[in-house]
Amino acid sequence: MEILVLVKHVPASDASIKVAADGQSIESAGLSFVLNPYDEYAVEEALKTKESKGGTVTVMTLGGAETVKTLRHCLALGADKAVRIETNGKNTDGLATSTILANKVEELNPDIVFCGKQAIDNDDSQVGPRIAAKLGWACLSEASSFELTDSAFSGTRDIEGGKESVEGTLPAVITCDKGLNEPRYANMKGIMMAKKKPLEEVDATPAEAKVELVSLTPPPPRPAPTILGEGPDAIPALIEKLKNEVKVL
Amino acid sequence: MSKIWLTFIEQREGKIKKASLEALTLAKDLASSVGGTVHAALIGDAVQGLCSQIAEYGASKVFLAESPDLALYSGAAYSKALAQAARDSQANFVFASHTAMGKDLLPRVAAILGAGMVSDATQVELQGEDLIATKPVYAGKAYKTVKVTGQPFCLTLRPNTLPPKENAESGEVVTVEAPTKPFLDFVKEILAASTDKTPLQEAAVVVSGGRGLKEPENWKLVEGLAEAFGPGIAAVGASRAVVDAGWRPHSEQVGQTGKVVSPTLYIALGISGAIQHLAGMSTSKFIVAINKDPDAPIFKVANYGIVGDVMEIVPQLIEAIKSAREA
Ligand SMILES: Cc1cc2nc3c(=O)[nH]c(=O)nc-3n(C[C@H](O)[C@H](O)[C@H](O)COP(=O)(O)OP(=O)(O)OC[C@H]3O[C@@H](n4cnc5c(N)ncnc54)[C@H](O)[C@@H]3O)c2cc1C
Ligand SMILES: Nc1ncnc2c1ncn2[C@@H]1O[C@H](COP(=O)(O)O)[C@@H](O)[C@H]1O
Numbered sequence: 001m002e003i004l005v006l007v008k009h010v011p012a013s014d015a016s017i018k019v020a021a022d023g024q025s026i027e028s029a030g031l032s033f034v035l036n037p038y039d040e041y042a043v044e045e046a047l048k049t050k051e052s053k054g055g056t057v058t059v060m061t062l063g064g065a066e067t068v069k070t071l072r073h074c075l076a077l078g079a080d081k082a083v084r085i086e087t088n089g090k091n092t093d094g095l096a097t098s099t100i101l102a103n104k105v106e107e108l109n110p111d112i113v114f115c116g117k118q119a120i121d122n123d124d125s126q127v128g129p130r131i132a133a134k135l136g137w138a139c140l141s142e143a144s145s146f147e148l149t150d151s152a153f154s155g156t157r158d159i160e161g162g163k164e165s166v167e168g169t170l171p172a173v174i175t176c177d178k179g180l181n182e183p184r185y186a187n188m189k190g191i192m193m194a195k196k197k198p199l200e201e202v203d204a205t206p207a208e209a210k211v212e213l214v215s216l217t218p219p220p221p222r223p224a225p226t227i228l229g230e231g232p233d234a235i236p237a238l239i240e241k242l243k244n245e246v247k248v249l
Numbered sequence: 250m251s252k253i254w255l256t257f258i259e260q261r262e263g264k265i266k267k268a269s270l271e272a273l274t275l276a277k278d279l280a281s282s283v284g285g286t287v288h289a290a291l292i293g294d295a296v297q298g299l300c301s302q303i304a305e306y307g308a309s310k311v312f313l314a315e316s317p318d319l320a321l322y323s324g325a326a327y328s329k330a331l332a333q334a335a336r337d338s339q340a341n342f343v344f345a346s347h348t349a350m351g352k353d354l355l356p357r358v359a360a361i362l363g364a365g366m367v368s369d370a371t372q373v374e375l376q377g378e379d380l381i382a383t384k385p386v387y388a389g390k391a392y393k394t395v396k397v398t399g400q401p402f403c404l405t406l407r408p409n410t411l412p413p414k415e416n417a418e419s420g421e422v423v424t425v426e427a428p429t430k431p432f433l434d435f436v437k438e439i440l441a442a443s444t445d446k447t448p449l450q451e452a453a454v455v456v457s458g459g460r461g462l463k464e465p466e467n468w469k470l471v472e473g474l475a476e477a478f479g480p481g482i483a484a485v486g487a488s489r490a491v492v493d494a495g496w497r498p499h500s501e502q503v504g505q506t507g508k509v510v511s512p513t514l515y516i517a518l519g520i521s522g523a524i525q526h527l528a529g530m531s532t533s534k535f536i537v538a539i540n541k542d543p544d545a546p547i548f549k550v551a552n553y554g555i556v557g558d559v560m561e562i563v564p565q566l567i568e569a570i571k572s573a574r575e576a
Contacts, residue, residue, distance in 0.1 A: 094368070138433035
């Protein structure tokens with residue numbers, strides 16, 4: 001089985017993000033970048049699938065030379081080979097990103113694609129379902145459980161107040177949520193082996209974005225916090241606020 | 250500018266999701282300001298009866314794809330039907346709510362239409378002819394504002410961003426060809442957590458607990474406080490620390506790798522306020538925190554804080570809320 005994982009190199013979830021003076025970008029100095037947390041579940045699910053069905057796991061990213069670090073990390077976890085698509089610094093939206101990735105997915109022609117449910121930098125949750133629809137493939141997004149038979153899959157996803165079980169046929173794109181599995185760690189042997197695994201670098205096919213960045217801004221400020229007091233003595237003050245200001249009582 | 254907005258109206262088991270009426274209201278507000286037209290799209294089985302309700306919120310036409318095959322959600326089929334409705338209605342903009350369904354559906358529709366998309370928008374406006382949308386990025390640590398440069402264009406709106414407003418229109422029903430089985434992917438079954446519980450993402454009040462609760466047995470304090478607000482008002486959330494410890498299911502986790510909630514009131518009990526937790530609740534209208542550590546970061550985002558022991562405060566707070574509601 002040919003298994004493809006789409007991974008993104010993003011600032012760590014605890015990074016402090018500062019908008020740069022130009023109001024168009026973030027200050028990258030001092031930021032540490034990691035494999036997108038949801039993509040950890042995608043890589044794990046791909047490796048588990050290979051372990052049970054056989055085949056090869058390819059990891060692919062669209063990004064600059066700095067993203068090689070994340071690709072090598074995925075190879076250390078157990079992926080067989082990696083592909084980096086060079087963007088040449090162009091800022092891409094969900095449309096352009098998924099178009100470029102879908103073109104390469106089509107060329108590689110895997111049986112299944114795993115990706116994260118969301119990249120924690122742009123927080124779009126677009127790329128997985130977009131690629132599936134563009135290629136005319138099935139999709140299970142935000143998978144919290146997943147099972148594969150020969151040419152079909154089943155799984156669950158969270159919805160408001162419950163879950164739904166989803167079935168579909170291969171080829172398919174599965175986007176992974178936390179809870180799907182327990183991602184493994186890279187060991188020393190994996191890290192050594194990763195250095196010798198193939199990493200191909202290719203140029204992106206041209207794709208047009210349909211949004212233009214106006215600005216990046218810090219989040220709207222929250223009102224100044226008020227400490228109502230200590231211990232149960234502060235309860236009456238809180239009740240007053242809930243009644244007259246929050247208006248939930 | 251005679252632009253056309255098409256809003257996807259999400260229904261589950263014959264009930265319209267309030268969040269999609271919020272998206273319809275946004276479309277109506279934008280269209281009204283420039284003399285545009287608002288349409289809606291409704292997909293399901295035997296749902297035509299909902300069209301009059303949709304008309305009340307401002308749709309002059311409802312594009313309806315109805316078939317027994319569409320009783321349960323299928324991303325593959327619903328996206329085909331909605332893309333067809335977008336073509337039939339000549340929509341410039343296709344809106345939906347950023348719900349579990351909307352998040353799955355709209356990117357697929359955008360791909361079919363070759364359209365651009367903004368997801369999880371928290372502010373949308375027109376500047377002259379241009380649609381300008383703002384959305385949280387980096388888990389709410391920054392906001393990105395973009396100008397839309399191509400049409401049709403898709404957008405999902407964060408639930409609870411604005412209140413739905415009635416604004417009656419004719420709601421003429423227009424039939425859209427319904428895709429027929431077999432579908433590439435489809436929902437087999439809805440496994441409801443429990444029907445008497447308010448979904449976390451839809452609750453007006455969310456009461457969340459963290460490691461400060463000390464033991465799973467103390468979770469009854471979190472549940473008791475949620476119940477005190479009355480039936481259907483509050484839902485229970487959790488920090489990742491207690492989810493990873495196995496006290497609570499992942500479906501209740503609030504934060505960057507959990508659910509994003511935006512209720513009127515968010516109450517954090519024994520939660521430190523790690524940056525990944527704030528990612529899931531920082532757009533709540535009011536935040537109340539109870540924590541014994543006066544320096545806990547949660548107090549920086551809270552409107553109101555009480556410093557102290559949840560074990561001591563919460564039982565008394567439950568009683569005080571009950572008496573306030575009875576008064
Ligand atoms: C990639 C990644 C993703 C993450 N995603 C999420 C996410 O989605 N959601 C999330 O919540 N976290 C997430 N985290 C984890 C996050 O960093 C924190 O570890 C977590 O939020 C801490 O949970 P907590 O506040 O319950 O526990 P703690 O940080 O241990 O805080 C407990 C708090 O309770 C207070 N306390 C203790 N006893 C009492 C008492 N008796 N009365 C009152 N207060 C008391 C303490 O003062 C303390 O502030 C993520 C981390 C990573 C690396
Ligand atoms: N530049 C990229 N390169 C490779 N995969 C990506 C890229 N952007 C997004 N993805 C994949 O798509 C998922 C969802 O991203 P997004 O739609 O941007 O939130 C991510 O978790 C990745 O698996």
